[in-house]
Amino acid sequence: MSELSVRIFSQYLIQGIWSIILGLLFFYTFRIYKRHYLKLWSWCWWAFALYMLTSGLNLYASWVYPVQNPIRIALSTISIGFAYIQVSLLLIGTWELIRNRKFYSGHLRIILFIAVFLALLSSILFIENADGQDLRFFIRVSFRALITGAGFFITGLWMITNLSHDKSLGKRLLIIAFLIYGAEQFNYFLLGFFPLINVDISFPYIQYLGLLDFFLEALVGMGMAIWLLENERRDLEKANEDLDNFFYSTSHDLRSPIASILGLIGLGKVHIKDDTALEFFEKIEGRVDKLDAVINDILSYAKSVKHHLKIEPLNFVQIIEEVKTALEFNEGASQIELQYDHSGIQVFSDKIKITTILHNLISNSIKYHDLHKEKPFIKVDLIKEGGRVSIVVQDNGSGIKKENQGKIFDMFYRASGNSVGSGLGLYIVKEAAHKLNGTVKVDSEYGKGSTFTVSLPSMAP
Numbered sequence: 001m002s003e004l005s006v007r008i009f010s011q012y013l014i015q016g017i018w019s020i021i022l023g024l025l026f027f028y029t030f031r032i033y034k035r036h037y038l039k040l041w042s043w044c045w046w047a048f049a050l051y052m053l054t055s056g057l058n059l060y061a062s063w064v065y066p067v068q069n070p071i072r073i074a075l076s077t078i079s080i081g082f083a084y085i086q087v088s089l090l091l092i093g094t095w096e097l098i099r100n101r102k103f104y105s106g107h108l109r110i111i112l113f114i115a116v117f118l119a120l121l122s123s124i125l126f127i128e129n130a131d132g133q134d135l136r137f138f139i140r141v142s143f144r145a146l147i148t149g150a151g152f153f154i155t156g157l158w159m160i161t162n163l164s165h166d167k168s169l170g171k172r173l174l175i176i177a178f179l180i181y182g183a184e185q186f187n188y189f190l191l192g193f194f195p196l197i198n199v200d201i202s203f204p205y206i207q208y209l210g211l212l213d214f215f216l217e218a219l220v221g222m223g224m225a226i227w228l229l230e231n232e233r234r235d236l237e238k239a240n241e242d243l244d245n246f247f248y249s250t251s252h253d254l255r256s257p258i259a260s261i262l263g264l265i266g267l268g269k270v271h272i273k274d275d276t277a278l279e280f281f282e283k284i285e286g287r288v289d290k291l292d293a294v295i296n297d298i299l300s301y302a303k304s305v306k307h308h309l310k311i312e313p314l315n316f317v318q319i320i321e322e323v324k325t326a327l328e329f330n331e332g333a334s335q336i337e338l339q340y341d342h343s344g345i346q347v348f349s350d351k352i353k354i355t356t357i358l359h360n361l362i363s364n365s366i367k368y369h370d371l372h373k374e375k376p377f378i379k380v381d382l383i384k385e386g387g388r389v390s391i392v393v394q395d396n397g398s399g400i401k402k403e404n405q406g407k408i409f410d411m412f413y414r415a416s417g418n419s420v421g422s423g424l425g426l427y428i429v430k431e432a433a434h435k436l437n438g439t440v441k442v443d444s445e446y447g448k449g450s451t452f453t454v455s456l457p458s459m460a461p
Helices: 003-033 036-064 070-099 105-128 133-162 169-196 206-271 275-306 316-327 351-367 425-435
Strands: 311-315 337-340 346-350 377-385 388-395 439-445 449-457
Touching: 003 036, 003 206, 036 070, 036 206, 070 105, 070 133, 105 133, 133 169, 169 206, 206 275, 275 351, 275 425, 311 316, 311 351, 316 337, 316 351, 346 351, 351 377, 351 388, 351 425, 351 449, 425 439, 425 449
Parallel strands: 337 377
Antiparallel strands: 311 346, 377 388, 388 449, 439 449
């Protein structure tokens, strides 16, 4: 056996193992994302792995059996069959990705049957020309390479024409790999075709074709994976945007009928003098007010999500005073002393996000305060240290139990059934801090009070 044959055998083995890994990767992603084209791509790579491994076995058999025999003929037929199946599955999987729908299973079976038929036809020609070495090579390698190369080349051109709007990196890598791999396969076709027409041309790069094959296969696998992740990310972003729009429009549309209900309740309380009826009106008004608060929080969250950051110099005191004015009529607010530095500290950040954070933290402190304490207070501090800014909101209210502190920033979480809030306020604070690349934490002792610290980077304008 020659050194070149050993090198080719090792390249068959390496490419086969790599293709098995790619097949497992795409089958795993199929199990997660449930996209049928991923299953076809996993089968495609497994078919290619079997093509590589059976080709390697056939090469090994040629060392053991220098003369043609049924074993070598069978291995050649099987390897060619897997090569055709691989191209078929690749084309169909790519078609499903581009068209965003499943390929008809009946047509898939017909195409796979044609691939197997072509392999059997090649086997018959192979047997009939067992004595012609050049013709055997053309039938076993060159003709297969021509079909494979055409399949990859057509797929690349097809993607260019059908996905001109898609500028993703994965798509570009895949197109480049398909076109180069398709063109590179024509080398194998020429290797077998020229001897048949008595053209003697040497290919000095022939020993590097296997390495090029492996590189292009890795590029194809990488392009497929990146394209999948980019598609999923785009779909997820669209789903999130649709959900945010739904939140916003639904919350906004609900405000009008709730306002009407509250107006009717107000009229009823004025004109109806029956004490029992008035008691029912009070209870109904309380429930509607609570529903209105929930919708307000949802609307606030939806606005916060849709808002794009605008970094500008902010007057921290002015923001606190605006929040104070907005909350001054909340139940119990007039009995609580709001303490803050009046020196007019300036920071650079997004006004809407900072206002949202302060509004929800101060509102929560008012809502869950203990008005029976001697001097109920809420203290707001702004601390600038190094490259960070910390907003600290401290109160001597009712505090939070230890077992609840790890959950209070979850969406719609309420520590008990008696909680008056919607369960969105602290979640909105966490999301607003996250948008500003910051964090929020709580330090609380039940019955004594709570301290919320929002740590943010000191942003430049």
